[in-house]
Amino acid sequence: MKKATQQHTKEHNRFLVLKTIIDHETISRAQIARQTSLTRTTVSEIVSALLEEGLVREIGIGESKGGKSPIILSLAEDSRYLIGLDLSHSEFRGALVNLHGTICADVLIPVEERLGEEALSLVYKILDQLLASGMGPIVGIGVGTPGLVNSSEGVVINAVNLDWKDLPLGELLQTRYGLPVYVLNDSHAAAMGEYSYGKEVKSDENLVVINARHGIGAGIVIDGGLFLGDGGGAGEIGHVVVVREGGLPCRCGNYGCLETVASAQALVKQVKMLVEHAGVISIPGEINLSGIQKAFEAGDPQIRHMVLETGRYLGIAIASLVGLLNIQRIVISGDMTSFGEPWLQTVEETFHRHTLSRLANSTRITLGQLGRDSVVLGASAVLANNYSLLFLGQS
Numbered sequence: 001m002k003k004a005t006q007q008h009t010k011e012h013n014r015f016l017v018l019k020t021i022i023d024h025e026t027i028s029r030a031q032i033a034r035q036t037s038l039t040r041t042t043v044s045e046i047v048s049a050l051l052e053e054g055l056v057r058e059i060g061i062g063e064s065k066g067g068k069s070p071i072i073l074s075l076a077e078d079s080r081y082l083i084g085l086d087l088s089h090s091e092f093r094g095a096l097v098n099l100h101g102t103i104c105a106d107v108l109i110p111v112e113e114r115l116g117e118e119a120l121s122l123v124y125k126i127l128d129q130l131l132a133s134g135m136g137p138i139v140g141i142g143v144g145t146p147g148l149v150n151s152s153e154g155v156v157i158n159a160v161n162l163d164w165k166d167l168p169l170g171e172l173l174q175t176r177y178g179l180p181v182y183v184l185n186d187s188h189a190a191a192m193g194e195y196s197y198g199k200e201v202k203s204d205e206n207l208v209v210i211n212a213r214h215g216i217g218a219g220i221v222i223d224g225g226l227f228l229g230d231g232g233g234a235g236e237i238g239h240v241v242v243v244r245e246g247g248l249p250c251r252c253g254n255y256g257c258l259e260t261v262a263s264a265q266a267l268v269k270q271v272k273m274l275v276e277h278a279g280v281i282s283i284p285g286e287i288n289l290s291g292i293q294k295a296f297e298a299g300d301p302q303i304r305h306m307v308l309e310t311g312r313y314l315g316i317a318i319a320s321l322v323g324l325l326n327i328q329r330i331v332i333s334g335d336m337t338s339f340g341e342p343w344l345q346t347v348e349e350t351f352h353r354h355t356l357s358r359l360a361n362s363t364r365i366t367l368g369q370l371g372r373d374s375v376v377l378g379a380s381a382v383l384a385n386n387y388s389l390l391f392l393g394q395s
Helices: 006-022 029-036 040-053 116-131 169-177 186-197 264-278 289-297 301-325 335-353 357-361 371-384
Strands: 056-061 071-075 081-086 091-098 103-110 138-145 148-150 155-159 164-167 181-185 207-212 216-222 329-333 364-367
Touching: 006 029, 006 040, 006 071, 029 040, 029 071, 040 056, 081 116, 081 186, 081 371, 091 116, 091 371, 103 116, 103 371, 116 138, 116 164, 116 169, 138 169, 138 186, 138 371, 148 181, 155 169, 164 169, 169 181, 181 186, 181 371, 186 207, 186 216, 186 329, 186 371, 207 301, 207 335, 216 301, 264 289, 264 301, 264 335, 289 301, 289 335, 301 329, 301 335, 301 357, 329 335, 335 357, 335 364
Parallel strands: 081 138, 138 181, 207 329, 329 364
Antiparallel strands: 056 071, 081 091, 091 103, 148 155, 155 164, 207 216
């Protein structure tokens, strides 16, 4: 291990001070010194540099406790912007996000079965519009995409829904726009979104976020960072076989995967099959998730059974995750959370039946707080946590 140079120490201290300011709505130089164990002189020098960069602002005078009244500092949240992309829905979405995680502008474009190069052209179209908004400076692009992703190289190894295979998305975007780019799986992005901006999640908690949407995946946050696994595929629970006999075919090529019985896509397919065979159902018009939700809330017994069955399968999957990782904070995000507390209760009850009581009793399962914003916020948060990008001319 190499000895830390003076420059490394200086950068470490600068990031430490900036993180301390970001973590507090308001704070004084003296409070920063106490919390970081840095000298007041060092803190003052770093804060002066942050003020020059425009990343921090002085917002007023604090209450004196016997000496000189302290000057209160705050993050200048609109001093930098990041772009977050969510490519996991039937419409692509891009958003400009400030340093406090506020979405300041967004663009949505329906995918409409456009795959391969056509899907990539939609990504360019969204970015072109966001970069033309006039808001800035923009310091990076984060992309949450479905499929297996090599985040270290920015390559989408396989995204079946988009017909992308070994696509060097990070390199393509960085070459086209001249900005740092980070590409990650959409479930990993959702996990970072909930960890960074979910108000109920504590910064010292480990976390698993189950992303139950068109497909199903999980993002795992340990010690504040994403756990990606050796090949980047950690959390691919949607393609674990849970129906051993008579399972439905999955887009991955197997039969009986979790995704075929617990995702929004699977539920819509099952309801359509019910209508084809039985012909009696209380969903007017096109059968989609919104219509199923209305029938569920109206108490349709067949619909309620089918919806709660997805929760039972998800509860089994969570039991396996907790048994393996013993992470005590589980958050479920995505379209399936629209079925609310009755669905969540089924997930919890099944989870308790399928794992050790000692583990189950110490585990908390909740619904995500960010809704449709979790992926764009998480994709941008990965970049926001790389403080070196925030210093203009040094990225």
